[in-house]
Amino acid sequence: MAEGIERVMVVTAHPDDSEFGAGGTVAKLVREGKQVTYCILTNGNKGSGDRTMTPERLAQIREEEQRNAARVLGVEAVDFLGFPDCELEDTRETRLAVTAAIRRHRPDRLIIQNPNRTKLLGASHRDHRVAAGIALDCVYPLARDHMAFPELLEQGLEPHKVREVYMMWWENPELVVDISDTIDLKIKALACHVSQMKDMAAVEKRVRERCAQLGKPKGFAYAETFDTIVMDR
Ligand SMILES: [Zn+2]
Numbered sequence: 001m002a003e004g005i006e007r008v009m010v011v012t013a014h015p016d017d018s019e020f021g022a023g024g025t026v027a028k029l030v031r032e033g034k035q036v037t038y039c040i041l042t043n044g045n046k047g048s049g050d051r052t053m054t055p056e057r058l059a060q061i062r063e064e065e066q067r068n069a070a071r072v073l074g075v076e077a078v079d080f081l082g083f084p085d086c087e088l089e090d091t092r093e094t095r096l097a098v099t100a101a102i103r104r105h106r107p108d109r110l111i112i113q114n115p116n117r118t119k120l121l122g123a124s125h126r127d128h129r130v131a132a133g134i135a136l137d138c139v140y141p142l143a144r145d146h147m148a149f150p151e152l153l154e155q156g157l158e159p160h161k162v163r164e165v166y167m168m169w170w171e172n173p174e175l176v177v178d179i180s181d182t183i184d185l186k187i188k189a190l191a192c193h194v195s196q197m198k199d200m201a202a203v204e205k206r207v208r209e210r211c212a213q214l215g216k217p218k219g220f221a222y223a224e225t226f227d228t229i230v231m232d233r
Contacts, residue, residue: 004108005034005108005109005163005164006034006035006108007034007035007036007037007105007106007107007108007109008026008029008034008035008036008037008107008108008109008110008111009036009037009038009039009101009102009105009107009109009110009111010022010026010036010037010038010039010075010110010111010112011038011039011040011041011098011101011110011111011112011113011131011132011135012038012039012040012041012112012113012128012131013040013041013042013088013113013125013127013128013130013131014040014042014044014047014062014085014125014127014128015040015044015062015063015065015066015069015193016044016062016065016066016069016190016193016196017040017113017128018038018040018069018111019069019073019186019189019190019192019193020190020207021111021113021123021168021224022111022166022168022224022226023069023073023182023185023186023189023190023224024177024179024182024183024185024186024211024222024223024224025111025166025177025179025182025224025226026073026074026075026111027073027074027179027182027185027186027189028177028179028181028182030073030074030075031074031181031182035076036073036074036075036076037075037076037077037078037079037105037107038066038070038075038077038078038079039078039079039081039098039101039102039105040066040078040079040080040081041081041083041088041094041097041098041127041131041134042081042082042083042084042085042086042087042088042127042131043059043062043063043080043082043083043084043085044058044059044062044085045058045059045062045084045085046058046085046086047062047085047195047196048195058195059082061195062193062195062196063080065192065193065194065195065196066078066080066192066193068192069189069190069192069193070189072185072188072189072192073185073186073189077105079101079104079105081094081097081098081101083097085127086126086127088126088127088130088131089130090130090133090134090137094134095134095137095138095142095149096149096151096152098134098135098138099138099142099143099148099149099152100149100152100155100157102138102139102143102160102162103143103152103157103158103159103160104157106160107162108162108163108164109162109163109164109165109166110135110139110162110164110165110166111165111166111167111168111226112131112132112135112136112165112166112167112168113128113129113131113132113167113168114128114129114132114167114168114169114170114227115129115132115133115136115167116129117129118170118171120170120171123168123170132167135165136165139162139165139231140162140231143159143160143161143162144159144160144161144162145159146158146159161231162231163230163231164228164229164230164231165228165229165231166226166227166228167226167227167228167229168224168225168226169225169226169227170214170225173214173225173226173227174226174227174228175225175226175227175228176214176215176217176218176220176223176224176225177223177224177225177226178215178218178220178222178223179211179215179220179222179223179224180215180220180221180222180223183208183211183221183222186207186211187204187207187208190203190204190207191204208222211223211224
């Protein structure tokens with residue numbers, strides 16, 4: 001991987017996606033002294049089976065839960081872009097918003113979701129695929145090129161070149177990150193998403209089993225896995 005990575009931004013569709021896919025890696029990066037920020041595209045306001053819940057109240061709850069989880073992991077800032085849950089589209093507006101976030105926080109590395117549909121339907125939620133596709137288009141060329149989105153330049157948001165991208169990847173991943181020392185923080189951060197965890201004990205069991213399985217080929221007790229892109233220009 002590229003040397004001298006100091007700032008990392010995690011771009012995901014929903015509150016809780018960062019913790020599920022990369023919470024252990026985020027905690028590890030923070031321990032190594034990196035500055036980590038989150039950029040969350042939707043407000044997550046459809047994720048409830050409670051018939052008395054309203055979308056407005058749920059969006060507020062999920063924002064607060066996400067801020068709590070970010071605090072547990074040591075994430076410095078959380079940008080909520082506020083697009084509607086389950087209706088994320090790849091449009092000029094969404095690309096502009098993510099490009100602005102990249103230019104504002106100037107990350108060396110982006111951690112994103114998987115842009116491809118896989119057989120893991122939960123991980124390959126439509127919003128996740130769309131968010132990942134948007135993020136990649138913003139890395140190249142939209143955040144990098146000064147003439148893309150001229151209004152951003154007018155706001156003082158100078159072009160920025162992201163140097164590498166980690167994509168959350170479960171099937172035949174290139175990169176296996178040892179999170180044995182931070183799995184407990186990952187679980188603690190996941191537990192902050194109270195509205196989403198009907199049975200936290202079951203979630204913990206599932207997450208630990210999954211991370212153990214991902215670490216096995218490398219001999220790690222627990223791991224998270226990614227595919228990577230290093231930008232050469
Ligand atoms: Zn999600």
